[in-house]
Amino acid sequence: MEEVIQIFMSIWDFVSPYLLIINTLLSIVVVFFQRKDPQSVWLWLMVLNFLPILGFIFYLLIGGDMHKRKMFKTKEIEDRLNDIIRLQEDSLINKELEKQAPEITEYSDLVLYNLEAGSAVLSDDNDVTIFTDGNEKFDALIEDLEQAKEFIHIQYYIIKNDVLFNRIKDVLIEKVKQGVEVRVLYDALGCRSVSSKYWKDLEKQGIMTAVFFPAVLKHLQLRMNYRNHRKIVVIDNKVGYVGGFNIGKEYIGLDPKFGYWRDTHLRIEGTALLQLETRFLLDWNYAAKENLFMNSKYMEIEAKSYKSGCEMQIISSGPDSRTKVIRDNYVRLIGKARKSIYIQSPYFIPDEAMLTSLYIAVQSGIDVNIMIPCKPDHPFVYWATYSYIGDLVAAGAKCYTYNNGFLHAKGIIVDDKVMCYGTANMDVRSFGLNFEVNAVVYNEQKATEMRQIFEKDLEHCTQITKDVYASRSLMIRIKEQISRLLSPLL
Numbered sequence: 001m002e003e004v005i006q007i008f009m010s011i012w013d014f015v016s017p018y019l020l021i022i023n024t025l026l027s028i029v030v031v032f033f034q035r036k037d038p039q040s041v042w043l044w045l046m047v048l049n050f051l052p053i054l055g056f057i058f059y060l061l062i063g064g065d066m067h068k069r070k071m072f073k074t075k076e077i078e079d080r081l082n083d084i085i086r087l088q089e090d091s092l093i094n095k096e097l098e099k100q101a102p103e104i105t106e107y108s109d110l111v112l113y114n115l116e117a118g119s120a121v122l123s124d125d126n127d128v129t130i131f132t133d134g135n136e137k138f139d140a141l142i143e144d145l146e147q148a149k150e151f152i153h154i155q156y157y158i159i160k161n162d163v164l165f166n167r168i169k170d171v172l173i174e175k176v177k178q179g180v181e182v183r184v185l186y187d188a189l190g191c192r193s194v195s196s197k198y199w200k201d202l203e204k205q206g207i208m209t210a211v212f213f214p215a216v217l218k219h220l221q222l223r224m225n226y227r228n229h230r231k232i233v234v235i236d237n238k239v240g241y242v243g244g245f246n247i248g249k250e251y252i253g254l255d256p257k258f259g260y261w262r263d264t265h266l267r268i269e270g271t272a273l274l275q276l277e278t279r280f281l282l283d284w285n286y287a288a289k290e291n292l293f294m295n296s297k298y299m300e301i302e303a304k305s306y307k308s309g310c311e312m313q314i315i316s317s318g319p320d321s322r323t324k325v326i327r328d329n330y331v332r333l334i335g336k337a338r339k340s341i342y343i344q345s346p347y348f349i350p351d352e353a354m355l356t357s358l359y360i361a362v363q364s365g366i367d368v369n370i371m372i373p374c375k376p377d378h379p380f381v382y383w384a385t386y387s388y389i390g391d392l393v394a395a396g397a398k399c400y401t402y403n404n405g406f407l408h409a410k411g412i413i414v415d416d417k418v419m420c421y422g423t424a425n426m427d428v429r430s431f432g433l434n435f436e437v438n439a440v441v442y443n444e445q446k447a448t449e450m451r452q453i454f455e456k457d458l459e460h461c462t463q464i465t466k467d468v469y470a471s472r473s474l475m476i477r478i479k480e481q482i483s484r485l486l487s488p489l490l
Contacts, residue, residue, distance in 0.1 A: 101311050104442045107418055110332050111313065114440065118325040120313040126270030128310050128439075128446050132409070132453060134252040137245055137265045138164060141233060144267075145171045148235050150297065151181040153280045155232040157190040157423075158246035161198055163254070165247050169202070176206035183208045185284055187228040188215050190246070210288035212435075226319050229423050229434040231265075234277045237301045240268045242276060242314070242422050242439055244408050253405070258377070260405030262457070264344070264421050264450075266439055268312075274301055275314035279437050311442040317424070318435035326424045326438050327431035330412055331357045337414045340367040342454045344409040348372055348385040349427035355388070362396045371457060373408075374401035381427070383476070384483035390469045404460035411438075413454065419447045 101124045104111050114120035131137035145152060145168070152175060159165055172182045184202070186194075188211050199209045212228040233241040243265030245251045253260050268276065277299070281292045292298050317325040334341060334357040341361060348370065350358065362368045372389060376382030389399045410430075411421030422438030424430040441447065462468075 101442075103417075103444065104311050107336065107442055110329065110336070110440075111442075113328065113332065114313045114315055114325065117323045117328070118313075118315050118317070120315045120325075120440075121275060122311060122313050123271040123275070124309060124311045126268055126272045126310040126312045128312070128441060128443070129267040130446070130449060130453065131243070131245075131265040131267065132262060134245055134261050134263065137241075137243075137263075137267075138167075138252060140267060141241060142167060142171055144235050144239050145175065148175050148180050150236050151183070152236075153183050153185075153232070153234045153277065153284070155185040155228075155230055155280055155283060156247050157187045157227065157229045157231060158248055159184070159186050159191050159194065160246075160248035161194050162249045164249055164252055168247065169207075172207055173205050181208070182206070183210070183284060183288075185210050185212065185228075185280070185287055187212045189213070189227055190229075208288075210284060210290075212283065212287045227434050228283065229430065230279070230283065230316070230437045231423050232276055232280045232437060234273060234280055237273050237277055237298070238269065240273045240276045242266055242268065242437060244410050244423060258375075258406040262402060262405055262407045262409060264409035264411060264453075266421060266441075268439070270310070270312070271301055272310075272312045272314055272439070274299060276437075279314065279316050283435070309443075310446060313440045314437065315420075315440060316435070316437040317431075319433050324431050326420075326422075326436055327351070327354065329420050329438070329440060330354055330426065333412055333414045333418065333420060334358060334361055337361055337366050339415045340413075340451075341369065342413040342451055343368075343370045343426060344372075344407065344411060344454065344457075345370075345426035346373050346377070346406070346408050346410070347381050347425040347427040347429070348388055349381065349429075350388060351428050351431060354426070355391070358392060358397065359395055362392065368392070368397040369454070370397060370399045371402055371407060371454065371461060372399070373406050374403045374462070375406060377406065379479075380483045380486060382483075383479040384486070385427075386476070387480035387484045389464060390480070393464055393466055393469050399464045400458065400461035401464060402457060402461050407457075411450070413447050413451045416448045416451055417444050418442050419450050421450070 101122070104122065111122050115122070129140075131140065152172065154172075172184075176182050184207055186199075186209070191211075192215070199211070202209055213226060231241070231243060231246060244263040245261075245265050249255055250258050251261050251263065255261075281298060285291050285293070315325050315329060317323070317327070331353050334354070341358075358368060370389065370392060372385055373382070393399050409421075410423065410425050411419060412426075413419045418441065420438050420440045422436065424434070424436035424438050430436050
């Protein structure tokens with residue numbers, strides 16, 4: 001022990017004369033070379049100066065911006081999409097697309113933005129099923145997996161080695177024996193509790209796996225601040241899933257810490273699957289270094305006519321992109337609301353643009369409703385969330401805590417006409433640091449169904465009135481202030 005202390009003191013003696021120079025240089029990098037908002041810049045400068053060594057290490061691990069370049073592009077997909085995108089842009093400008101798909105008329109500007117900024121093609125022949133219960137969602141998923149004939153593509157932020165994935169794994173192994181290609185993509189940080197041996201055992205049984213941003217030396221996460229938070233399943237380009245559920249026993253209500261897990265997931269059939277499959281393939285190509293776009297079978301789909309006929313765009317964003325597409329969709333949808341806004345999110349830490357949009361909506365007489373959990377799974381994030389909720393309650397919004405277990409649903413419904421649900425929370429992390437994917441559904445039937453689900457959830461909620469918020473304890477007020485100060489880092 002004494003030797004360790006002596007080594008540490010020797011390192012300190014060597015480094016300490018240069019701390020001022022190191023902090024000055026790093027401060028210059030933060031201010032002049034990193035595209036951060038002023039609030040984040042000032043916070044990092046405080047961290048660097050008050051915690052000279054720890055602050056430097058902390059910044060290296062989670063503070064640096066990723067290179068502002070598209071990490072997930074391939075020439076094949078660009079060539080394939082460009083013609084479709086140009087055609088839809090011309091159709092929108094000439095009002096032709098609105099005649100073919102009248103439900104997007106009011107949102108044609110948003111459709112055009114998603115085309116331009118996110119290469120998100122609009123499709124109008126989709127069927128959507130909404131799941132809010134984990135058992136129902138995973139029962140349906142397993143049933144669809146059992147019907148696979150050619151390929152299964154699975155991507156989740158969290159996959160745990162427990163009873164739920166064991167059910168799925170058994171089906172996957174059986175499908176491999178039948179000649180079906182199975183690929184599983186997972187995030188290194190989200191799956192840190194699962195050993196590398198487990199993944200190798202899956203590979204021995206024919207399941208192809210890839211890890212997003214793998215750890216260095218097994219445990220050191222140099223990119224821990226950037227998480228692939230997407231949850232995508234595509235089966236034979238016939239059915240797909242996107243939403244909030246990860247794979248673990250807590251998501252089917254088997255963890256007493258959280259109790260019932262209330263989430264939202266979409267099951268999709270139709271040509272929107274091409275966009276979902278493209279998102280998976282781009283992530284897989286990056287993680288596995290395998291260009292699957294060279295095989296045309298992954299980009300083929302049989303067009304069908306579905307009763308609901310949902311118009312839909314699959315949008316995605318991440319720290320490699322210059323445009324915060326999902327955040328911008330939230331802001332634009334709030335700005336276009338004329339009657340009502342319904343928001344659900346476990347983490348609600350809006351940036352200035354979104355917060356201002358909500359203030360304007362409330363003060364314009366729009367019925368703004370926001371639902372958050374009643375219990376934290378990440379304490380700092382929860383109390384920062386509660387502080388922003390307090391601001392909106394004071395402005396006149398109706399805000400609620402969900403009491404029947406843990407609320408993990410993420411999305412917005414506007415005017416019973418359009419909804420945007422998927423993996424992205426309403427927080428600064430999902431807006432700029434996480435890799436996320438959402439579905440924008442321009443369909444009154446589905447938007448109304450989702451709003452009715454929200455209202456059903458209200459039976460298990462407590463409203464946060466001005467009096468309720470004002471009566472919070474001194475300790476909660478302190479937690480809120482500290483957490484809100486740290487919110488740019490959360």
